[in-house]
Amino acid sequence: MKILFLDQSGKPGGAELCLIDIAKPYKDSCLVGLFADGSFRNLLEQNHIRVQVLTTQAIQVRKESSLAQGLGSLGQLIPLISKVVQKAKEFDLIYANTQKALVVGALASFFSRRPLVYHLHDILSPEHFSQTNRRIAVTCANRFASLVIANSQASQAAFVAAGGRSDLTEVVYNGFDLKNYQSHEFDVNKIRQELGLEGQFVVGHFSRLAPWKGQHVLIEALAQSPVDVTAILVGDALFGEQEYVQHLHQQVKTLGLENRVKFLGFRSDIPLLMSACDLVAHTSTAAEPFGRVIVEAMLCKRPVVAAKAGGAMELVENGINGFLVTPEKPDELAQVITTCFKEQQKTATMAHHAQMTASQRFDVTAINQQIAVLLNKLLLKTSS
Ligand code: UDP
Secondary structure, eight states: OOOEEEEEOOOOOOOHHHHHHHHHHTTTTOOEESSSSSSSHHHHTTTTTTEOOOOOOOOOOOOOOOHHHHHHOOOOOOOOHHHHOOOOOOOOOOOOOEEHHHHHHHHHHHHHHEEEEEOSSSOOTTTTSSSSHHHHHHHHHHHEEEEEEESHHHHHHHHHHHHOOGGGGOOOOOBBBBBGOOOOHEEEEEEHHTTTTSSSEEEEEOOOEEEGGGGHHHHHHHHSTTTTEEEEOOOOOSSOOOOHHHHHHHHHHHTTTTTTEEEESSSSSSSHHTTTSSSOOOOOOOOSSSSHHHHHHHHHOOOEEEEBBHHHHHOOOOOBBEEEEEEOOOOHHHHHHHHHHHHHHHHHHHHHHHHHHHHHBBBHHHHHHHHHHHHHHHHHHHHH
């Protein structure tokens, strides 16, 4: 099957990392078209997936943009759309992985007469997107897509609530290559030593630095946790959230936590770093569409605490395979941290159980098989 994948980002967020796993089985016949250059392109190349940057001109629409701003950017999109139309003729289908890719993919699908798949990695709610953005996404999907793959039931429900056609949707969770999440004890001890974490109870936070990812909630909770607890914040501001980064550094200073919080920036050795943690915290303040880091922590056999909203609730059963806390409640989070600190044997048993169930639910081979079945069915339907 020849697939033209489209993604607007040059940077590797969760949707882009998921795309790498989806594109891998098609690497001999697919192309990933990007609307920006950056380290995501390098990652695709390292995985031997053919990639082309289709434009380097930034598309001036943001998550909170108005209709006028959205329409204003249409003219800017025309050269890109015609390029995608030409490319699409060499492929069986167009697979849009982000919202701007959906808009471009929708028009390209119409002009090239190739079916369009939209992989929905977002929660189309007012918390995350302006009304205009929600309307554009839903209209493009309803009118032009033959299939919408939602990354969780939460994303699916929000799509339908925003006016999306439920008959188009299928829920497929992200898949993970299980062997990537096994670390050797020697390497784990080494990295703990390198990072000066020996003898500490380490809580890890793995996410780009952005207000809604709630790193500030963890810092606040840390101030209410035993003094032997240290936090590592892994991730960078991918989309210009510099003010928030400054705010986090200031918060650490104000709370006198300089010796207990380490900012590690963006890292590519997530499984090893997670394995070096005693607990992984997910603290999003708005509903998380899926929450890759939650599954990754489980696969690394580390206890996980997540904010109770959106996709996280489909991944974590409180007290069974992890902990759920109310979003934006640092005191609740501090209580869970303290429990995990005091009852390490009990939480290790929970983490062991989580690893077993997550390995069954999120194995990339099975997930890719689900996607292959859906795409084959779609091609059969659209060609008949
Ligand atoms: N991640 C990474 N390096 C970092 C921080 C995060 O590779 O420094 C990865 C993380 O392991 C996860 C992804 O980025 O696979 C984030 O996905 P998630 O669904 O948690 O959030 P999103 O970025 O999609 O909002």
